[in-house]
Amino acid sequence: MRMTGTGIGQAVAVGPVARMPEPLATPADVRSTIGVDAEKARAVESLGRVARALEDRGAKAGGTARDVLEAQAMMAEDPTLSDSIDELLGQGKTAERAVSEAFAAFRDQLAAMGGYLGERAADLDDVAQRVIADLLGVPAPGVPELDEPFVLVARDLAPADTALLDLDKVLALVTSDGGPTSHTAILAREKSIVAVVGVLDALSLADGETVVVDAAAGSVVSEPSDDEIAAARARIADRAALVDAPATPGALADGTAIPLLANLGSSKAAQAAADQGAEGVGLFRTEFLFLDAGGSAPTIDEQRAHYVELLEAFPGKKVVVRLLDAGADKPLEFLNDAHEENPALGLRGLRALRVSEDILREQLTALAEADKVTSADLWVMAPMVSTVEETTYFVSLAKELGLKTVGVMVEVPSIALLADRVMAEADFASIGTNDLTQYTLAADRLLGSVASFQDPWHPAVLRLVGEVGAAGARAGKPVGICGEAAADPLLAVVLVGLGATTLSMSPSALADVRASLSRYTLDEARRFAETALAASGAAEARAAVTAAVESPKETHS
Numbered sequence: 001m002r003m004t005g006t007g008i009g010q011a012v013a014v015g016p017v018a019r020m021p022e023p024l025a026t027p028a029d030v031r032s033t034i035g036v037d038a039e040k041a042r043a044v045e046s047l048g049r050v051a052r053a054l055e056d057r058g059a060k061a062g063g064t065a066r067d068v069l070e071a072q073a074m075m076a077e078d079p080t081l082s083d084s085i086d087e088l089l090g091q092g093k094t095a096e097r098a099v100s101e102a103f104a105a106f107r108d109q110l111a112a113m114g115g116y117l118g119e120r121a122a123d124l125d126d127v128a129q130r131v132i133a134d135l136l137g138v139p140a141p142g143v144p145e146l147d148e149p150f151v152l153v154a155r156d157l158a159p160a161d162t163a164l165l166d167l168d169k170v171l172a173l174v175t176s177d178g179g180p181t182s183h184t185a186i187l188a189r190e191k192s193i194v195a196v197v198g199v200l201d202a203l204s205l206a207d208g209e210t211v212v213v214d215a216a217a218g219s220v221v222s223e224p225s226d227d228e229i230a231a232a233r234a235r236i237a238d239r240a241a242l243v244d245a246p247a248t249p250g251a252l253a254d255g256t257a258i259p260l261l262a263n264l265g266s267s268k269a270a271q272a273a274a275d276q277g278a279e280g281v282g283l284f285r286t287e288f289l290f291l292d293a294g295g296s297a298p299t300i301d302e303q304r305a306h307y308v309e310l311l312e313a314f315p316g317k318k319v320v321v322r323l324l325d326a327g328a329d330k331p332l333e334f335l336n337d338a339h340e341e342n343p344a345l346g347l348r349g350l351r352a353l354r355v356s357e358d359i360l361r362e363q364l365t366a367l368a369e370a371d372k373v374t375s376a377d378l379w380v381m382a383p384m385v386s387t388v389e390e391t392t393y394f395v396s397l398a399k400e401l402g403l404k405t406v407g408v409m410v411e412v413p414s415i416a417l418l419a420d421r422v423m424a425e426a427d428f429a430s431i432g433t434n435d436l437t438q439y440t441l442a443a444d445r446l447l448g449s450v451a452s453f454q455d456p457w458h459p460a461v462l463r464l465v466g467e468v469g470a471a472g473a474r475a476g477k478p479v480g481i482c483g484e485a486a487a488d489p490l491l492a493v494v495l496v497g498l499g500a501t502t503l504s505m506s507p508s509a510l511a512d513v514r515a516s517l518s519r520y521t522l523d524e525a526r527r528f529a530e531t532a533l534a535a536s537g538a539a540e541a542r543a544a545v546t547a548a549v550e551s552p553k554e555t556h557s
């Protein structure tokens with residue numbers, strides 16, 4: 001049987017299923033026999049113990065996992081939750097029951113919000129289970145411990161479990177819940193774990209049965225035939241060879257160079273990206289620097305130190321730093337108004353920086369100073385630019401403050417449509433396909449209910465990319481892609497056919513994209529682009545290009 005979901009990455013795995021144990025039963029609603037104060041003491045101690053344990057696991061895991069686990073630890077000690085637990089204890093309930101009810105009420109509120117917050121509901125369930133297990137003195141539910149490697153099947157994986165998965169044991173992850181922005185998906189992507197999330201029938205898989213998990217196809221095949229297993233094993237061997245192959249510069253089959261760059265959010269990840277063959281950095285997101293600074297912008301000195309560390313990791317290489325993109329999915333208290341009804345259409349990105357121009361000037365100054373003492377080739381660009389006038393404003397300010405190569409992100413359809421005029425002002429453009437898709441299809445990128453619209457294969461998005469590519473070629477200026485679209489190996493070829501001159505992506509995607517580009521010439525890439533543009537929707541475009549790739553003769557006719 002073939003089940004489908006959202007695949008994360010391109011890899012494939014074969015192995016026996018191991019199911020996550022089912023959650024603990026809801027504690028019975030019986031009256032406490034030890035009294036309110038004693039129950040309160042038990043609850044407080046347990047919540048504290050679980051919070052500390054989550055923090056310890058976070059410290060051990062580091063990176064994104066640490067942030068996720070620390071957020072969970074904070075949930076355990078959330079004052080609103082502890083108030084409702086106290087209230088329930090006051091009614092004579094046991095600590096187990098009060099914790100269960102209070103967390104369940106809060107999780108329902110989150111789930112009802114949908115989108116990013118809805119996907120945090122699973123995190124809350126996990127914290128509740130850990131506290132109840134602690135109160136009952138039983139082990140916390142978690143990943144099974146087996147001697148042989150297995151495919152882990154679960155409703156949804158708690159961040160605490162994903163973060164600490166033993167990658168030698170877990171061949172793949174299959175979950176019945178969770179969307180592309182769930183923590184499971186984010187962490188699986190970061191750790192390069194083969195994963196398919198949102199497989200509705202996943203829980204019908206039984207312990208011990210063999211499955212083929214294909215992330216590229218977003219499928220899970222149960223009871224696979226011998227041929228299917230052999231084909232999957234051959235792909236596993238091919239991928240292993242690919243990942244181990246020396247990281248040559250990105251190029252098409254006819255030798256056209258397409259530099260492959262990394263998307264980074266912290267200079268700490270720079271060395272690992274260089275090791276995975278990144279030829280530079282195509283998008284350095286600076287929001288994290290500002291989020292970590294706590295309540296105000298970091299000083300010029302603090303910023304300079306961070307930028308120097310980044311630039312030093314790429315001597316002689318291109319590094320594109322994006323100015324602070326606060327607002328919408330990345331709000332910052334000191335720059336954004338929390339009360340906007342449509343923050344994605346509000347004062348975000350360059351619009352917010354322009355209102356607080358001192359912050360913009362300080363960031364540009366810190367970058368110019370870091371550039372002076374390092375040998376990387378620093379480019380800077382502004383996020384959420386929607387007019388030619390904003391382009392002129394940003395380019396002239398950045399140049400006045402000493403930056404040499406200054407460009408804009410193309411994330412809003414208006415400037416893709418006026419790309420000629422934008423390219424006359426800017427030194428380069430970098431297309432952010434995540435936002436460009438959100439704005440072209442009018443679909444909030446954080447909202448699960450409209451996730452199906454958020455597909456960069458949509459010909460409307462591709463047509464805008466083509467406008468920018470053509471304008472770049474006419475002006476003789478580079479056009480990069482730095483949204484998730486560049487990490488899709490087949491779409492990457494289409495984007496090059498539309499005029500992209502560089503591609504930037506999370507480092508774990510580099511090997512697959514490099515291999516895919518090397519299979520096609522520029523002429524073929526252009527033909528695939530035409531095929532995609534001629535389709536009427538995202539699914540049709542993907543299917544038409546996949547068919548063209550599989551029967552090359554037709555594309556030549």
Ligand SMILES: C=C(OP(=O)(O)O)C(=O)O
Nearest residue numbers: 432433434435482483484
């Ligand atoms: C690269 C992009 O920026 P971010 O995902 O940080 O908004 C994008 O919008 O495609």
Ligand SMILES: [Mg+2]
Nearest residue numbers: 411432434435
């Ligand atoms: Mg963006």
